[in-house]
Amino acid sequence: MKNAAVIVKSSLQLADKAGAEATEIYFTQHDSLAIEVRAGKLETSNRSCERGLGIRVIKAGSFGYAFTSDLEQAAIAAAVEMAVQGAKYSSLDTEPGFPQPADYDTALAQFDPGIVETPLEEKLNLALAIEQAALAADHRITMVERAVYEENNSSVLLANSHGLNVKYRLNFCGGYTWVVADDNGGDVQTGSGLSYATQLAQIDPTAIGQEAAQRAVQLLGAKPIKTQKLDLVLPPRVAARFLGILATALTAEAVQKGKSLFAGRLNEEIASPSVTIVDDGSLPGAINTAPTDGEGVPSQRTVLMSNGVLHGFLHNFYTASRAGTVSTSNGVRGSFKSAPEVGPTNMFFSPGEIAEEELIASVDKGLYVFDLMGAHTANPISGDFSLGITGLLIEGGRFTQPVRQVILAGNIQTMLQQVKAVASNLRFYLGFGSPTLLVESLTISGD
Amino acid sequence: MIVKRKSIEQALARALASGGDFAEIFLECRRISSIGLEAGRIEKVHSGLDQGAGIRLLAGDSSIYVYTNDISPSGLLKAATDANMALKQKLTDVRLPALTEEGPAQKQPHNNVIEIDQVVELLTKADAEARSVGDEIKQVLVRYRSSDQRVQIANSLGKMVTDSRSRTTLIIHIVAAKGDIVQTGYESLGSCNDNAIFTEDKVLELAVSSAQRASMLLSAKPAPTGRMPVVLAGEAGGTMIHEACGHGLEADIVGKDMSVYAGKSGQRVASELITVIDDPTLPGKYGTYSYDDEGTPAQETVLIDNGILKTYMYDLKWARRQGVESTGNGRRQSFQFSPIPRMSNTYLAPGETAPEEIVASTKRGLLVKRMGGGQVNPTTGDFVFEVAEGYVIENGRPTYPVRGATLTGNGPKVLLAVDMVGTDLGFAIGTCGKDGQGVPVSDAQPTIRIPELVVGGVL
Structure with missing residues (x-):
């Protein structure tokens, strides 16, 4: 060669x-x-x-x-x-x-x-x-x-x-x-x-x-619970997967094609004030950090949502010129086999101040989620999701019983509005990162 | 043939030069083209060529895999050397049996691809047809993709197979909106070595049905929640059987004792009404092939016969470990991957009850007309499925449509509980993901009734 x-x-x-x-x-x-x-x-x-x-x-x-x-x-x-x-x-x-x-x-x-x-x-x-x-x-x-x-x-x-x-x-x-x-x-x-x-x-x-x-x-002996509304505690691994659903809706490509639930909502308050979402291709130590994106635009930090207010979208060179702005260095490529699309680099929920234990202790009746099933079926256009989950029931601030075969259904935007607390434990799972989030009152379907 | 016999023989001998029981080489040359229409325009016309070789070495229970794009004689030898180095033994001379060539009796026409002008015209018509459904149709995406794969598979037992698989897919994705509500509709069509199904009539019919579904969902009510009887219509496709039962019957999951079906051969694992078959020989289906990716001829395999577990789906490695023959289910996404047991076209065989009768005999429940995606944990058997189109059944009749429903339950329990099986059979296509590899599959089932499943929605 x-x-x-x-x-x-x-x-x-x-x-x-x-x-x-x-x-x-x-x-x-x-x-x-x-x-x-x-x-x-x-x-x-x-x-x-x-x-x-x-x-x-x-x-x-x-x-x-x-x-x-x-x-x-x-x-x-x-x-x-x-x-x-x-x-x-x-x-x-x-x-x-x-x-x-x-x-x-x-x-x-x-x-x-x-x-x-x-x-x-x-x-x-x-x-x-x-x-x-x-x-x-x-x-x-x-x-x-x-x-x-x-x-x-x-x-x-x-x-x-x-x-x-x-x-x-x-x-x-x-x-x-x-x-x-x-x-x-x-x-x-x-x-x-x-x-x-x-x-x-x-x-x-x-x-x-x-x-x-x-x-x-911890899941041994898990069983379904009755259908009810519960506060959810989403540890970094689970919360990061919700970012996977959000990432598509935050691309300018989805916005320009009318396929994003955030289209036309720039500068509006669309999430709880505790929610800040950042994409940063220049974050030292993160997996997707690189000198440039897949089109050669130098990597940068882009604040997409700040204290609940929608600030911007991810752009590649083409979506940026279409919108009359500049690329945010998000022309990502899967491999040489595909042309650059618009996508996240290292995307994360910014951490808050409180410890995860403190956040859990504040929950009267909730569910600490271990795993999601069927996250790929969430609809990035409407924001609707309906996922199988496993986890631990929280009663009076303590774990009481393992849970399986229940469904968490809701809408990603509603969920963002119901984020009540954000812990300090930011952790990355490949390209997505999050601290533990507390989300109020979501429907859990079971018996 | 992609490369000459001599070069393959040398590479196989080199792979085994420091020990090991079995060596295999998988050569692939794949041409793809994809044409996408979105926002009323042909936006993306992509094409490409990917070629390479994967060399596998089995030594005891260990498996070593090396792949490369370099398929020159020296490139193959280097990959083979990388493989044998993993064993860290002294090199010896190895003599292997001469390679005997095999291949499908009927060679498929190689360039089974529709002309680009024709595709552009078809996509444009589909777009117009979908938009004609109504003003609520806001976005139409139609994507055509063809993949022309030639493979050459040879192993140290003297087998050499050459085959070609030409697969074509067309997907239609619709976004409908009214006020704040946004809903989507989806249809797909896929085949292997048979483009006859891609007629204009069929494509336009799918454009309309996906647009109508998205439009209909705008006025659907939120799904009911809780436990209730669920009727899965035949036209819903076989995602359920694929996820809830198929994965647990793959020999690697069984062999690692990670499947609920491990050790259950010959036992009752499902209702008497249930017969499950995996069959890569069905003509033209998306999961069809003549030889699997290890060169084993494709065959029909009855997995569950009237409720009794008959066999699992094997590749060579797991067949060797269990002392049985491969069932021709050793598949891989491409030369970049080691083969593993996979499904092909998997279906639940039709029964004897008329589909209308199944709905009529259900007092209250959920009728699922179209499934979305799903996922299963093969160790516990727990699954979830998305309902893309569902109706509430009241007094034996489907009434209003619902949206946002998801089903959850336990695969083995559901199979034991099924109490009615229809005479119809509906296929759906998909790309099945496992261990990071996607392979084309289709699945099918008749209309069935499950007496009780958890349906999830928003309170």
């Missing part, structure tokens, strides 16, 4: 010859490793090396996109041709464009050499340590379905015909586990634990194993 920089340069030239008016080339090489152990032994080891080229062109007022993982000249030329052809069929109502070159902060290229250089043996031991910690945490943990260490290392080269030329390396690693608790009385429950970080040293296998074990054991 030729040098990536040479491939990128010659691809730009090929597109120019094929009649593209402007071109953007995105090259990535992605190396990953995943080690899964079970019963004290290696179960699977997965190693990959993947690279490819994404070509975006502008022709006659439209974008065209094509990709190839075959980096021979002929394959690239064919991809360029397909991108140019594609542009001819599509049409846009705003002139498309690519960003101009801009200075970016190379310090945001978070690359821990320790992740690559640490021998395989130690990574295997890390996975084994997760498994052991889960088994040691409680005698009712009868099985660890899997304990996994994984890492991702990537190199990015991004260039466009305006002279933009961005190059950086990133990596992160983490571990997770999935365990089973059995009380020997006929009830079986599961629990999971996970943690990801940009430095290997930050991964604590014991904490991952213990978290999973604790969840599974």
Whole structure:
């Protein structure tokens, strides 16, 4: 394979010859490793090396996109041709464009050499340590379905015909586990634990194993409760998943297409004053931090909602020019196989002041939620959701009984208005972060 | 063939050079194209080529997987070396049986793809048809996608299979709004090696039905909550059977003792009315294939026969561990993934009661005409499903539509409790996610009645 920089340069030239008016080339090489152990032994080891080229062109007022993982000249030329052809069929109502070159902060290229250089043996031991910690945490943990260490290392080269030329390396690693608790009385429950970080040293296998074990054991004996309205305590892991539902509605793309519940509500108070939501692609130590977004716009911090007031939306270069504003550096790309969309980088609820324990103690009748099922079925357009949940009943500020097979139904916007308290324990789960939230009076359907 | 036999033989021998019991190579070349219409315009025309190889090495109970985009002879050898290095043994010379070629008897026409001009015209007509339903239709998204996948699978037992799968999907997503209320409607169509279903009539019919559903939901009442009888119409598709029962019958989940169905072979696990079948040989369905992703010929597998658990769905690894034959359910999303046991086209076989009779004999309950997404915890069997279109049944008749309903229950308990099974059979397509891999599937069921499920909504 030729040098990536040479491939990128010659691809730009090929597109120019094929009649593209402007071109953007995105090259990535992605190396990953995943080690899964079970019963004290290696179960699977997965190693990959993947690279490819994404070509975006502008022709006659439209974008065209094509990709190839075959980096021979002929394959690239064919991809360029397909991108140019594609542009001819599509049409846009705003002139498309690519960003101009801009200075970016190379310090945001978070690359821990320790992740690559640490021998395989130690990574295997890390996975084994997760498994052991889960088994040691409680005698009712009868099985660890899997304990996994994984890492991702990537190199990015991004260039466009305006002279933009961005190059950086990133990596992160983490571990997770999935365990089973059995009380020997006929009830079986599961629990999971996970943690990801940009430095290997930050991964604590014991904490991952213990978290999973604790969840599974605490759910033993869970049963449905009667249909009622309850206050909900959403720990970081669960609250972060609601951000996943919100993120789509906070993109300018959804707003411009009339597919966001927040369309036309800028500067309105749409959530409780305790709610502040931020997207920050320049947050040190966060998984999705990078020098630029997928279009080469330098990463930045964007306050989307501040003390309940809607401040703005996420933009890529195109949605920004459509709205007459500037990109918020949210032109995100899944891989070289897709064109930049609009999406979050590191999105989080800003933390409050009180401790989680204090927040729980303040609840008279509520539910501490462990897990959501069916979060992918939530409707980002209407904001309606209806989710299966498990958790612990709170009565008089204390956990009393584990709960399963109940449904939490509501609307994300109503829920934001009912956030009564926000704890101080901000924690990230990959790209989404949250502290523990207390939400008042939501419907739980059960018996 | 994607690469030459000699290069494959060398890579397999290299993979086993430091030990291991089985080596396999999965080569793939996939061309995709997708055309999306939104806001009345053709917005996205994307195409691409992805190729690569995955090498798997089985050694005892451990499995090692390495993949690469570099399918040159030296690229394959490097990947094979990376695989055997995980075993950290001394290298030896390995002699393997010569590869014997297999493939589908009937080669599928390779370029089974509809011309781009035709697609653009079809999407444009679908958009207009959906908008003609009424002013409340605010947004229409129609996306066409085709994937032309060629695979070459070879293993150290001397098997080599070449196959091609050409899959096409079309989805329609509608947003309807009136005042503050926003609702959505969705339809999809998908097939494998058969584009005949993508007729203009069919696509326009789906455009109208998705738009009408979104529009109808604007005036729907909130769903009732609590325990009640639920009738799942055949046209609702088989998401329920896929989630509530299918995943628990996959041999990896069973083999790890993580399934409620582990150790239940030969036992009654469902009502006598229940027969569940997985069948990748059904012609043209979205989950159809001739060979699975390990080169095992596709076959029909009866999983539950009149309530008795017959077998699980196996791939090679789990068949080897349990000392049985693979059922041809070893699938993977792409060369980037190691194969695991997966469903294909899974259905609950039709019974003997007329669907209308099932509704008529239900005094009060919920009739589900369309399912949305769902999720199951295979260890506990607990599931949730979204109801995309539902009606309250009163005195044996469907009355007003409801929105925002979700069903929750326990899969094994539901299968034991089903008390009526209809004569109809309705299919739905989907991408099933497991261990981070998505594979195309379809599922189906007749109209069935579940005497009691928890229905959730807003109080």
